[in-house]
Amino acid sequence: MAETHIPHPILPPPSNSVGVLGWLRRNLFSSPLNIALTLLALYLLYTLIPPLLRWALLDATWTGDNREACSAHSGACWVFIRVHFEQFLYGFYPDDQRWRVNLAAILLVLGAAPLFIRAVPDRTKIRLGLSLLIGYPIIAFVLFKGGRLGLSAVDTSSWGGLLLTLVIAGVGMIAALPLGILLALGRRSQMPAIQTLCVTFIEFWRGVPLITVLFMSSVMLPLFLPAGMNFDKLLRALIGVTLFQAAYMAEVVRGGLQAIPKGQFEAAAALGLGYWKTMALIVLPQALKLVIPGIVNTFIALFKDTSLVLIIGLFDLMNIVHNATTNPEWLGFSTEGYVFTATVYWLFCFGMSRYSQNLEKRLHTGHKR
Amino acid sequence: MTEPIPTPVKPPFWNNPQTRAIAFQVIALVVTVAFGWSIFENTQANLRRLGIASGFDFLSSPAGFDIIQTLIPYSPTSSYGRVFWVGLLNTLLVSALGVVLATLLGFVIGIARLSKNWLISRLALVYIETFRNIPLLLQIFFWYFAVLRAVPAPRQSLSLGDVIFLNIRGLYLPAPQFQPSFGWVIAAFGGAVAASWLLVRWARSRQLATGQQFPALSVSLALLFGLPLATFWLAGSPLEWQIPKLGGFNFQGGWVVIPEMASLLLALTIYTAAFIAEIVRAGIQAVSHGQTEASFSLGLNSGMTLRLIILPQALRVIIPPLTNQYLNLTKNSSLAAAIGYPDLVSAFAGTTLNQTGQAIECIAITMTVYLTISLLISLAMNQYNRRVALVER
Numbered sequence: 001m002a003e004t005h006i007p008h009p010i011l012p013p014p015s016n017s018v019g020v021l022g023w024l025r026r027n028l029f030s031s032p033l034n035i036a037l038t039l040l041a042l043y044l045l046y047t048l049i050p051p052l053l054r055w056a057l058l059d060a061t062w063t064g065d066n067r068e069a070c071s072a073h074s075g076a077c078w079v080f081i082r083v084h085f086e087q088f089l090y091g092f093y094p095d096d097q098r099w100r101v102n103l104a105a106i107l108l109v110l111g112a113a114p115l116f117i118r119a120v121p122d123r124t125k126i127r128l129g130l131s132l133l134i135g136y137p138i139i140a141f142v143l144f145k146g147g148r149l150g151l152s153a154v155d156t157s158s159w160g161g162l163l164l165t166l167v168i169a170g171v172g173m174i175a176a177l178p179l180g181i182l183l184a185l186g187r188r189s190q191m192p193a194i195q196t197l198c199v200t201f202i203e204f205w206r207g208v209p210l211i212t213v214l215f216m217s218s219v220m221l222p223l224f225l226p227a228g229m230n231f232d233k234l235l236r237a238l239i240g241v242t243l244f245q246a247a248y249m250a251e252v253v254r255g256g257l258q259a260i261p262k263g264q265f266e267a268a269a270a271l272g273l274g275y276w277k278t279m280a281l282i283v284l285p286q287a288l289k290l291v292i293p294g295i296v297n298t299f300i301a302l303f304k305d306t307s308l309v310l311i312i313g314l315f316d317l318m319n320i321v322h323n324a325t326t327n328p329e330w331l332g333f334s335t336e337g338y339v340f341t342a343t344v345y346w347l348f349c350f351g352m353s354r355y356s357q358n359l360e361k362r363l364h365t366g367h368k369r
Numbered sequence: 370m371t372e373p374i375p376t377p378v379k380p381p382f383w384n385n386p387q388t389r390a391i392a393f394q395v396i397a398l399v400v401t402v403a404f405g406w407s408i409f410e411n412t413q414a415n416l417r418r419l420g421i422a423s424g425f426d427f428l429s430s431p432a433g434f435d436i437i438q439t440l441i442p443y444s445p446t447s448s449y450g451r452v453f454w455v456g457l458l459n460t461l462l463v464s465a466l467g468v469v470l471a472t473l474l475g476f477v478i479g480i481a482r483l484s485k486n487w488l489i490s491r492l493a494l495v496y497i498e499t500f501r502n503i504p505l506l507l508q509i510f511f512w513y514f515a516v517l518r519a520v521p522a523p524r525q526s527l528s529l530g531d532v533i534f535l536n537i538r539g540l541y542l543p544a545p546q547f548q549p550s551f552g553w554v555i556a557a558f559g560g561a562v563a564a565s566w567l568l569v570r571w572a573r574s575r576q577l578a579t580g581q582q583f584p585a586l587s588v589s590l591a592l593l594f595g596l597p598l599a600t601f602w603l604a605g606s607p608l609e610w611q612i613p614k615l616g617g618f619n620f621q622g623g624w625v626v627i628p629e630m631a632s633l634l635l636a637l638t639i640y641t642a643a644f645i646a647e648i649v650r651a652g653i654q655a656v657s658h659g660q661t662e663a664s665f666s667l668g669l670n671s672g673m674t675l676r677l678i679i680l681p682q683a684l685r686v687i688i689p690p691l692t693n694q695y696l697n698l699t700k701n702s703s704l705a706a707a708i709g710y711p712d713l714v715s716a717f718a719g720t721t722l723n724q725t726g727q728a729i730e731c732i733a734i735t736m737t738v739y740l741t742i743s744l745l746i747s748l749a750m751n752q753y754n755r756r757v758a759l760v761e762r
Contacts, residue, residue: 027487034486041488193394197401207743208736209700215718216736219728223415224408304504311707318507325514335515342503342511349502 056339067330080333081340084324088340091160091315097152100143101163108136133174140167156234160315162344164234168241168306168316173299175242180249181288185279187250188257198250205247210305213240218312237309245302252294256287289363296356300349307345317341412729427725428453434720436711438627449721456716457738463630463712464699467637471698472691474638475645482650493646501643506704508640512632513708523619532612540626541613548607557600558593565589629710633702641698645691652687653679685757692750696743703739713738 012018016025028038059075062082070077081088090098111132114120144167147153159167186198205213217240222230231239260283268278288295310319321341325334382388416423428450435445440458443451482493500508518537520527526536534541565588572585601607613623656679664674706715713735722731 027485030485037484037486037489041486041492044492191390191394193398197397203744204740207740209703209714209739211703211706211714212718212732212735212739215714215722216732219722220732223412223728225415226411227415227418300502304502307504307506308704310506318504318510322510322514334518335511338507338511338515342507345504345507346499346502350498353502 067333070333076336076339077333078336080324080330080336083330084321087324088161088317088320090163091320092158093160093163094154094158097146097154100146100151104140104143107139111136137171137174156232159234161320162317164309164314165303165306165317167234168238168309169299169303171238172241172245172302172306175238176245176249176298176302177295179242179246181253181284183246183250184253184257187254202247202250205244206251210241210244210308211311213244214308214312216240233312234314237312237314241302241305241309245298245305248298248301249295252291252298253287255294256289256291257283259290260287292356292360292363296352300352303348303352304345317344421726423727423729425730427727427730430725432721432724434724436716437709438630438711449717449725452721453713453717453734456711456713459710459716460699460702460705460712460714463633463637463705463710464702466634467641467698467702468695470634470638471641471645471694474642476649478642478646479649479653482646483653497643497646499643500639501647503640505636505640505701506707508636509632509704509708512635513628517628517632523615526615526620532610534613534620536620537628538619538625539628540631541620542624542626543610543612544622544624546609546611548609550604550607553604554597554601554607558597561592561596564596565592568592627710629705629708632708633705633710637698637701640701641694644694644697648687648690648694652683655686656682681757688757689750689754692746696746699742700739 016022029035055075057075059073061070061073061075061077061079063069064079065083067077067079069079086098090101093101111128114128115125142148143151144159144163145154145156183198183202186194187202189195189198214237217236218233221236221239225231264282264286265278268282273281306316307318309316310322313319315323318341321337324330325337429448431446432449432452433445436443436452436455438459439455440462441451441455443455478493478496481489482497484490484493520535520537523536523538526534526541528534532543565585568589569585572583576582611622613620613625615621660678660682661674664678665671669677702712703714705712706719709715718731718735722728725731
C-alpha cells in the first residue's frame with residue numbers, strides 16, 4: 001500500500017509578530033531598555049503636547065481687532081498676528097502701492113510654475129530657468145523701486161517684512177552662486193597668483209562672523225568710498241551678505257570639482273576643448289549636480305542669516321515682528337510673534353531642503369545600487 | 370620625390386598658455402592692488418575730512434561704561450583695552466560652555482535618531498528638523514524676550530529645591546566654597562591622573578610583549594574617582610555650598626548666570642546640537658555593517674567592536690564637520706550683540722566703536738580675533754586629519 005504524503009498546511013506566523021501588534025513589539029517594546037525608552041517618550045509627549053495644543057489652538061483667540069479681545073482666553077492671542085499681518089508681509093511699503101509687490105509675487109509663481117511640472121521638457125526648463133534668473137530680478141526691482149514707467153518711487157527704507165527677507169535672500173542666492181563658482185575655479189587654478197587671491201578671499205570671509213561683516217558694511221564701507229558717493233543701506237547689507245555667502249558657496253563647489261575624475265579633464269582636452277569650454281560643458285554640470293545638497297544647505301543658511309540684518313537696523317520679517325512685540329499697545333505677546341516668525345522661516349527652509357532631496361533623486365542619472 | 374615635411378607653424382604668442390597665464394596673473398594683481406590702493410586713499414581722505422585720528426591710542430583711554438558680566442576685574446575707569454579683554458573672555462566663556470553642552474546633547478540626539486525604537490527616533494527627527502530650520506537669532510530672542518524676560522521678580526522667584534532660583538535678574542546657583550585643605554583633594558586628583566597614565570602605558574606595553582591583558586580602564590577609573598574621594602573624606606569634607614539668599618530686593622551670594630548669558634547659551638546649544646546630531650548619525654551610518662560582522666567573526670564582543678572597530682572609523686567621518694560646527698558656534702556667539710550680552714562684538718565692536726568712532730580699528734581687531742580663532746582651529750583640524758586619514762596604497 002502506497003501512502004501518499006500529505007504535508008501539513010503552512011501555519012500562519014504567530015499573531016504577535018504580524019500586524020499592528022507585531023510592529024509595536026518590534027519597534028517599541030523589543031527589549032527592557034526599549035520599553036523604558038518608549039514609556040519615557042510617551043510621558044514626555046503627554047506632558048508637552050496637550051498644554052501646547054490648548055495654548056495654540058483650543059484656548060487661543062482668533063477673532064477681534066484689539067488686545068482686549070484676548071483677555072477672555074488663556075491661550076495664544078493670534079489677533080496680534082492678524083492685526084499686524086499686512087505689516088509683517090510688506091513692512092512700511094505704502095498701502096496703495098502694495099499691488100506691485102503682489103504682482104511681482106504672482107509673476108514669480110507663474111514664471112516658475114513650469115519648472116515644477118514633470119511634463120515640461122528639460123531643455124525648456126533650463127531656458128526658462130536661466131531667463132527667469134536674469135530677467136526676473138530686473139522686473140522685480142523696477143516694480144518694487146518704481147520711479148520708472150509711471151510708477152511712483154518707493155524708497156528702499158520702506159521695504160520691510162517678508163518682502164525684504166525674500167529680497168535679501170533672493171539677491172544673495174542669485175549673486176552668490178556665480179561668484180562662488182568663479183572663486184572655486186580660481187582656487188583650483190594652476191596660476192599661483194590667482195589661487196592665492198582666491199584662497200585669501202575665501203578664508204577671510206569664512207573666518208569672520210556675518211555680524212561683523214554687516215557691521216563693517218554699515219560703518220566701514222562709507223569710509224572706503226570717495227567722498228559724496230553713498231550707497232543705500234540695503235545695498236550695503238546685500239553686498240556684505242553676498243560676499244560672505246559666496247565664500248561658503250566656493251567651498252561647496254570646490255568639493256564637487258575635486259570629486260570629478262581627472263579622466264574627464266583629459267578627455268575634454270583630447271577633444272580640443274579649451275579651459276572655459278571644458279569647465280562649462282564637461283566639469284561644472286557634473287560637479288554642480290554632485291553638490292546640490294551642499295548648495296541648498298548654503299541657501300538655507302543664507303535664508304536664516306538674513307535675520308541678522310536686524311543688527312544694522314533693516315526691518316526684515318524678524319525685526320518687524322520684534323518691533324511689533326515692543327509696541328506698548330501690544331506688550332506681552334512676544335511668544336505669539338516669535339512662534340509665527342519661526343513657522344514662516346521653518347516653512348521656507350524645510351521646503352527648500354525637501355525640494356533639494358527631490359531634485360537630487362531626479363537628477364541621479366548614474367547607476368543606483 | 371618626397372614632399373618636404375612642413376616646419377610646424379609657431380602659434381602666435383597670445384595663444385601660448387604660459388604667456389596667457391602670466392598675463393592673467395599680472396592683470397589680477399594689478400587690479401587688486403589698484404582696488405586696495407583706492408580704498409586706502411579714500412579712507413585716508415574721509416578720515417581727514419571727518420577729523421578722526423587713526424591709530425590705537427584710544428585703547429589706553431578710560432572706557433567710562435559698566436559691563437554686566439566680567440570675568441576679570443573691571444570698572445568704568447578701566448581702559449578700552451580692558452574692555453577688549455573682558456569681551457574676548459566673555460566670548461570664549463560662552464563658546465566653550467556651548468561647545469561642551471552642544472556636543473553632549475548632539476551625541477545623545479544623534480544616537481537617538483538611530484535607535485531601533487520608532488518613537489525615540491521620530492522624536493529625534495522632529496527635534497532636528499525643527500531647530501535647524503529656525504534662525505538662531507530668532508531662537509535667542511525667543512529665550513530672552515519671551516521666556517527669561519517673562520519670569521517673575523526676585524521675591525516670587527521660581528525655585529528648585531530651595532537651592533536654585535530663577536528670576537528676572539538671572540539664574541542663581543549655589544557656589545562652592547573651597548576650604549584651604551581642598552588643595553589636598555586637587556593634589557590627589559593630579560596624582561591619580563599621573564598614576565592612571567603610567568598604568569595604561571604599562572598595560573599596553575605588557576600586552577604587546579606578552580599578550581596578557583590588564584583591566585586598565587576600570588582600574589584607572591577607580592583611581593580617578595576613588596583617590597580624590599578618599600582624600601576628600603580624610604581631609605574632613607573641605608567644601609561648603611553657598612546657597613543664594615533673598616535679601617532686600619535681590620538674591621545675595623551664590624553664582625549668578627545673567628539672563629543674557631543663559632538665553633544665548635540655551636539657543637546656541639539647542640541650535641548647534643541639531644546639526645551635531647545629523648553629523649553623528651551620518652558618521653555612524655558611514656561605517657558599513659560588514660565591519661560589525663567581520664569584528665564579531667573575529668570574536669570581539671559588542672563593547673570591543675564599538676570601541677575598537679566602529680568608533681575609530683566613525684570619528685574619522687565625524688570630527689571634521691564637528692570642528693566646523695564648533696567654529697560656527699564660536700562665530701554665532703557674536704549674535705550676543707542683539708540681546709546685549711557683553712561679548713567681543715557687543716562690548717568692543719559695538720559700545721567702544723560708538724563711543725570712540727574708531728570704526729576701522731575696532732572692526733579690524735574684532736575680525737582679526739575671529740580669524741585667528743578660526744585659523745588655529747583649522748590648523749589643529751588639518752593636523753588631526755592627516756593623522757587619521759585613510760592611508761591608501
